[in-house]
Amino acid sequence: MKIGFIGVGNMAKAIIEGLMSKGVEAKNIFIHSAHKSNYEVYSQETGVSACESNSEVIEKSDVVFLAVKPIVVEKVLKEVKDSVLTHDPVLVSVVTGVSVAELEDILGSKDVKIVRTMPNVNVEIGEGMTALHKNDNVSDEDYQLVKELFEKIGKVADIEEKDFSTFVALAGSSPAFVYFFIDSLARSGVKYGLNKQKATQIAAQAVLGSALKVLKSDKTPWELVDDVSSPGGTTVAGLLAMEEAGFMTSIVKGVDATISKDKG
Ligand SMILES: NC(=O)C1=CN([C@@H]2O[C@H](COP(=O)(O)OP(=O)(O)OC[C@H]3O[C@@H](n4cnc5c(N)ncnc54)[C@H](O)[C@@H]3O)[C@@H](O)[C@H]2O)C=CC1
Numbered sequence: 001m002k003i004g005f006i007g008v009g010n011m012a013k014a015i016i017e018g019l020m021s022k023g024v025e026a027k028n029i030f031i032h033s034a035h036k037s038n039y040e041v042y043s044q045e046t047g048v049s050a051c052e053s054n055s056e057v058i059e060k061s062d063v064v065f066l067a068v069k070p071i072v073v074e075k076v077l078k079e080v081k082d083s084v085l086t087h088d089p090v091l092v093s094v095v096t097g098v099s100v101a102e103l104e105d106i107l108g109s110k111d112v113k114i115v116r117t118m119p120n121v122n123v124e125i126g127e128g129m130t131a132l133h134k135n136d137n138v139s140d141e142d143y144q145l146v147k148e149l150f151e152k153i154g155k156v157a158d159i160e161e162k163d164f165s166t167f168v169a170l171a172g173s174s175p176a177f178v179y180f181f182i183d184s185l186a187r188s189g190v191k192y193g194l195n196k197q198k199a200t201q202i203a204a205q206a207v208l209g210s211a212l213k214v215l216k217s218d219k220t221p222w223e224l225v226d227d228v229s230s231p232g233g234t235t236v237a238g239l240l241a242m243e244e245a246g247f248m249t250s251i252v253k254g255v256d257a258t259i260s261k262d263k264g
């Protein structure tokens, strides 16, 4: 399968590097983005093929990732419209907040194969969490191919399109929330004299183990909180102080703001 990328920013690079680490060969990857110097350097570094235009990416690929910011989607799709209609690739959008219907409208056709997705940056290390939703033109076989690509680099969830905004908050943006939590925990360690790098490694391993525990345990996270909280102990003292400062409310408000932004 030939895989193309229109836009070679953070998200596209995370997907490309994740796929290449799982055996997808550089010779099967085609890229183009706004800045020639950037995508040519990336092509030289990784061995993927740099194309002269977005249309060339489409002409050379079976599956084309649309990995540009929402604000340039209309411009890019109008530019490549004829190539899309002629070559009929499976268009895989990773763009936040742009629906399948809007993509079809911009392309001026409902006869295009579109899979809307919402990955997160952790696909780069094979631990992503990606939502998928296809339009009716994508055959089960093509959908399975796209799904298998994302399964190489993490977990996949089929979701209804109405749930994409919620998914953005829970998985697309949430790596940043978790990095923020890890940094805050580590910084607290620095407050008490730990070196920042060491404190960050300690905090990150604690978060990794806790996430694995949630995934592997039959218990709910809430029950696991109780298991760590000894009567009269340190954990409950910490939890109560965090909640007094609005821990849960701050998370919910962050999710509310993410969803509102996504919905425009
Ligand atoms: N960064 C993240 O963690 C995630 C991002 N997304 C979505 O992925 C999309 C890309 O985001 P990032 O990679 O973070 O942005 P970015 O700003 O790092 O990359 C955007 C890329 O688009 C290229 N571009 C701009 N105009 C272009 C044009 N006319 N033709 C071809 N390429 C053009 C830029 O040169 C750049 O390579 C966005 O829609 C974002 O919402 C989705 C999930 C997670």
Ligand SMILES: O=C(O)[C@@H]1CCC=N1
Pocket (backbone or CB within 6 Å): 096, 168, 172, 173
């Ligand atoms: O911040 C953003 O808009 C994108 C969407 C999900 C992660 N980053």
